[in-house]
Amino acid sequence: MAPALEPMVGRYVQLEIDGVPHRLYFEEAGPKDGGGIPLVCLHTAGADNRQYRHLLADPEVTKRFRVLAFDLPWHGKSTPPDGWERGEYRLTTQSYTAAIRAFCTALELDRPVVMGCSIGGRIVLNLAIAHAAEFRALIALEAADFQQPWYDTAWLHRPDVHGGEVCAALVSGLIAPQSPAASRHETLWMYMQGGPGIFKGDLYFYRVDGDLREKVKTIDTRVCPLYLLTGEYDFSCTPEDTLRTAKQIPGVEVTIMKEVGHFPMSENPAQFRRYILPVLNKIAD
């Protein structure tokens, strides 16, 4: 019997981010004959590109899009830069933006679509603010210009609390109760596997450095279309947060997704598909 191979292929790319050598892991899948509109997918804080495995395996998507999902440095199978042991990891607006642009440049992607979730959604807003002309369209999942914190991130990295377990337990409440148990726990498993302090370091961007209030008003959707999609069960980035953000951006398209939480693509791939396919079709047409 032939092996049941999934369509995505994983590779490593060597590149420089802000002059520092990095080795990034990414997976991709696209049209059989090559080509396709590049669609770069950004995972949530403290997780990795496996969150997009269902999108990478969806022929309805990959017949027209070349889907690429990379692990941020320090995440998944992307190693931290040499000397990582001598400092504390902190993601910033600047370093996150630089990583995305370096990946797109290294892969020679022509005006890709970028879709990100949570911190990935927030940074997509920053791409729309600062680099819109480089992209064909931008999709921000579970994104807003700012969100009220709901716990103290100091609990995420300390020797008397298991980092993986507490990260997963905290975010477990952000998954909609309707999401299938297997998908819920696969999503949580990725959180259990994050490196020590990485989720916390990502949230530095989310909580401290990435406040985009006021700045989102400068987004021009005529330069690059922008789509916002948020799950109704996300109490971290609430539908109200997203709608408040959308109100400030003329021309933005906003969707509130039913029976979905903070991790639409991995917690309930079938439900997410109902919402994301029309968006992707609109971009491709």
Next chain:
Amino acid sequence: MSPADRFAALPRLLAADTDLLRRGRWLAVECRVDVGSEPFFLSIREGSLAALDRGAKLMRSTAFSFRATDEAWTNFWKPMPDPGWHDLFALTKRGAASMEGDLRPLLQNLQYFKDLLALPRREAN
């Protein structure tokens, strides 16, 4: 049945959940859960409820407490809770619940406590 009456069934509900007992097997703690105006004192040993004492207890010492309104528990324990009522932290964020004290044992066993306090959801009111 009042929310406090539903919570009073916790020993029976936990005893029937061998997976939750397994996950809590390292835990020993005294904690307090308020259901509306009614306090409950939980003595947890190896993940089991050694005691669940209902009502005020003079000078009873606990590591931490979790308090929520009757409205919060009623919504939290719906078979399919509505958005914003479906997680302990959703309740605290909306101001319908609070946690105080030494939160370390809570955070060390967070999924256990989330699942423990959700057990009444399994029984229709």
